[in-house]
Amino acid sequence: MTMDEVKKILVPVGFDAFTEKELEIAANIAKRYDAEVHILHVYQDVFSVLSMRTLDLDRAAVEEKIHSSVEEKLHQLVAEVRMDSPAKAVAIKGEIVDSIIEYVKNEQIDLVVLATHGRAGISHFFLGSVAENVIRFSPCPVLTFRTPPKKD
Template sequence: MIEIRSILAPTDFSKHAEKAVRYACLLAERLGAEIHLLHVLSDIVPVGPDPMLTPVLPPEYYTEAKEQALAALSKTLQPDWGHPPAVKTSACWGEPVEEIVTYARDEAIDLIVVATHGRTGLKHVLLGSVAERIVREAPCPVLTIREREGL
C-alpha cells in the first residue's frame, strides 16, 4: 500500500500556487501527512540588456529576502484549508525546478503538489513549464493542479 507521509507544496505566492497549496493542505490533513511549504528565490536580478551591468547585491539583501519569504510562508496557510499534523517551511536561493527536486530528494518527500497555469503555444515552447520539468525530474509522484477558467 502506498503511504504518503510528507507532501511538498512549492509556492511562488501567485493565485495559481495558492490553489495548489490549499489542495495540498487539505490532502495532508486527510492523509495525516506533514506538509512542506517551499519558496525558491531567484538568483537572477533582471536589470537590462547587458548582463555585465548586473549590480552586485550586498549580502544583507539575500538574508533579508530569505527572511521575508519565510515570514510570508508562515502566513500562507488559512484556517479553513484544513489542519495538517505538521507544517515545515523553507526558502532557498536558486533555479526553481532544481531546488524543488533537490528538496524533495533530500527530505524524502512522498508527493509534490504543484500549480500549473496551462501555458500553451509559443510561450510554452520558449519558456517551458516548471510543473512539467518537475514531473519529469522529481524523485516522487507529482500532482499538478490547474486553474480552470471561469472559476
C-alpha cells in the same frame, strides 16, 4: 507506493493566484493521511538578473533581506490557510526545478502537489514548464491540477 504511505507532501508555491488552491488540496490530503505539508518557495539570485551597476550594493544585506521577506510571506501564508496537519515553510535560493527536485530527494517527500499554469504557445516554448519538468524528474508522484490558461 499507496496513498497510505504518503507522510510528507511538498507544495512548491510561487505566491500566485493558485497558491491557496495548491495548499488547500495538500491540506486535505495531509489531513486524510496524517501527513506533514512542506511549503517551498524557490527564488532566484537577484544579482544574476540585475545589471553590473548593482556591484556597489551590499550583496549579503540584500540577499538576507530578500530571504527574510520570502520567509515572512511563507509564514503568513501558513497562518492564513487552515492547516490541520503539521506544516513546514522553507525558502530556498536557486533554480526552480533543480531546487524542487533536490528538496524532494533530501526530505524524502512522498507526494508533490503542483498547479499547472496552462501556458501555451510562444511563452511555453521559451519558458518551458516548471510542472512538466518536476513531473519528469521527480522521484515521487506529482499531483497536478490545471489552472486557466494565460494569454500570450
